[in-house]
Amino acid sequence: xxxxxxxxxxxxxxxxxxxxxxxxxxxxxxxxxxxxxxxxxxxxxxxxxxxxxxxxxxxxxxxxxxxxxxxxxxxxxxxxxxxxxxxxxxxxxxxxxxxxxxxxxxxxxxxxxxxxxxxxxxxxxxxxxxxxxxxxxxxxxxxxxxxxxxxxxxxxxxxxxxxxxxxxxxxxxxxxxxxxxxxxxxxxxxxxxxxxxxxxxxxxxxxxxxxxxxxxxxxxxxxxxxxxxxxxxxxxxxxxxxxxxxxxxxxxxxxxxxxxxxxxxxxxxxxxxxxxxxxxxxxxxxxxxxxxxxxxxxxxxxxxxxxxxxxxxxxxxxxxxxxxxxxxxxxxxxxxxxxxxxxxxxxxxxxxxxxxxxxxxxxxxxxxxxxxxxxxxxxxxxxx
Numbered sequence: 552x553x554x555x556x557x558x559x560x561x562x563x564x565x566x567x568x569x570x571x572x573x574x575x576x577x578x579x580x581x582x583x584x585x586x587x588x589x590x591x592x593x594x595x596x597x598x599x600x601x602x603x604x605x606x607x608x609x610x611x612x613x614x615x616x617x618x619x620x621x622x623x624x625x626x627x628x629x630x631x632x633x634x635x636x637x638x639x640x641x642x643x644x645x646x647x648x649x650x651x652x653x654x655x656x657x658x659x660x661x662x663x664x665x666x667x668x669x670x671x672x673x674x675x676x677x678x679x680x681x682x683x684x685x686x687x688x689x690x691x692x693x694x695x696x697x698x699x700x701x702x703x704x705x706x707x708x709x710x711x712x713x714x715x716x717x718x719x720x721x722x723x724x725x726x727x728x729x730x731x732x733x734x735x736x737x738x739x740x741x742x743x744x745x746x747x748x749x750x751x752x753x754x755x756x757x758x759x760x761x762x763x764x765x766x767x768x769x770x771x772x773x774x775x776x777x778x779x780x781x782x783x784x785x786x787x788x789x790x791x792x793x794x795x796x797x798x799x800x801x802x803x804x805x806x807x808x809x810x811x812x813x814x815x816x817x818x819x820x821x822x823x824x825x826x827x828x829x830x831x832x833x834x835x836x837x838x839x840x841x842x843x844x845x846x847x848x849x850x851x852x853x854x855x856x857x858x859x860x861x862x863x864x865x866x867x868x869x870x871x872x873x874x875x876x877x878x879x880x881x882x883x884x885x886x887x888x889x890x891x892x893x894x895x896x897x898x899x900x901x902x903x904x905x906x907x908x909x910x911x912x913x914x915x916x917x918x919x920x921x922x923x924x925x926x927x928x929x930x931x932x933x934x935x
Contacts, residue, residue, distance in 0.1 A: 567845050567869065606676060613677065614684035614693075619645040621688060711827075712846035715820040720854045723819075727784060727796050728754060728864040731814070734781040738800070745778075745800075745812050750892040754798060755815040755885060758851075758869040760844045762825035764817045774804040774882035781814060803882050803889065811889045815868075820847065866892070 590600060626634065626641040634640035687693055735752040739745070746752060765771040777799060784796040803811045821844060827833040828840040848869045855861055870884045 567849055569849070606680075609677075610680035610684070613680050614687070615646075617681060617684050618688060618693060710843065710846060711824070712843040713850045715823060716847050716850035716854055719818065719820045719851065720858070723796075724855070724861060724865070725858070726786065726788075727798070728861040730784050731781075731798070731864050734784075734798070735814075737782055738779075748893055751811075751813050751889055753814070753864055753866045753892075755813050755866045755868055755888065757815065757817045757881075757885075758844070758848045758867055759817075759821065760841060760848075760869065760871045762821040762828070762840055762844050763872070764819070764822050764825065768801060768815070768881075772879055772881040774879050775815075775885070776802045776804070778802050778812065803885050805882075805886050811886060813885070813889060815885060818847075818851070 623641065623645040626645060627638070630636050630638060630641055634644065731754055732752060735746060739752075768775045769777055779800050781798045781800060785793050786796070788794050798814045798816065800812060801815050803813065805811060824835075824840050824843055824847070827835040828837055848867065852867055855865060855867075866888055868884060868888050870881075873880060
């Protein structure tokens, strides 16, 4: 039987990072269980073990208290500009968890109860603990690692990529994507042979992870040719009268000189990431740019998946350019997605399609019983 088009093979493989799971916390629980088991198997007396454990926990709480105090010494000079003139806001910002105070008090009382004859040395122990914590703060040993900083920014949705993705969606995609099917329909009516596959009636958004955005697609790849512009959308927005939004339609030539047509454009916020990496004032390295470009793609994908009004109107094309320049790399990436959409519209048929019961009766299933007698006869043929 005839089959639909075969699924094309992806020209390049991307590694877009997923959101971090709770493996680090689970690893902490596992190590906690291992340490507890080791202490139990060591056979140490319970009282000295509890005393040492309580004191070490007290030292940690003292470290948190001293660290918050150091930050508070800075924040009191920014009460009006950062905390609306409220000292309690600054205090809660420096000591974010409300149970630090009660935990510190309970640990101190536990130490007093467990030290017994060494109670006079409690002040010395606390002083040494405070000295060690302050020395650690002075040497910068409490600073979070690169992984911790990345996880905190991703979890709080406060990284550069997340803000750019939301700005791009709210300020542009949310406006133009719901109107795109109508523009495609109007163009297809006037040019029925150009956009023959409805599966490609989407805005194809290019997301190069290098953030290198070319303003002219025809110069980026000679197999990409500008065709025309779709119907313009005119809106009054943010004080600008009759602001114009439009999309360009391109013809993509494949290896067999066949033309594929689609609306395609770059994700413009990537230009901001690229400009930031070129400006020393931004303190934005190339590694930061690559990480933020991947997070931008992931954030934009999550935002668009949650948008009902934009469903089925876009196609994100993320790619990483090869080390050696290839003149037709970009057109091959776009063609892969266009062929993939053709496969989605024309699915591969099965060899043996399932039998569908007919609602009409066939002549073999229908048998008429004609009686030669004028008397009424039973409908059943078994004599009953």
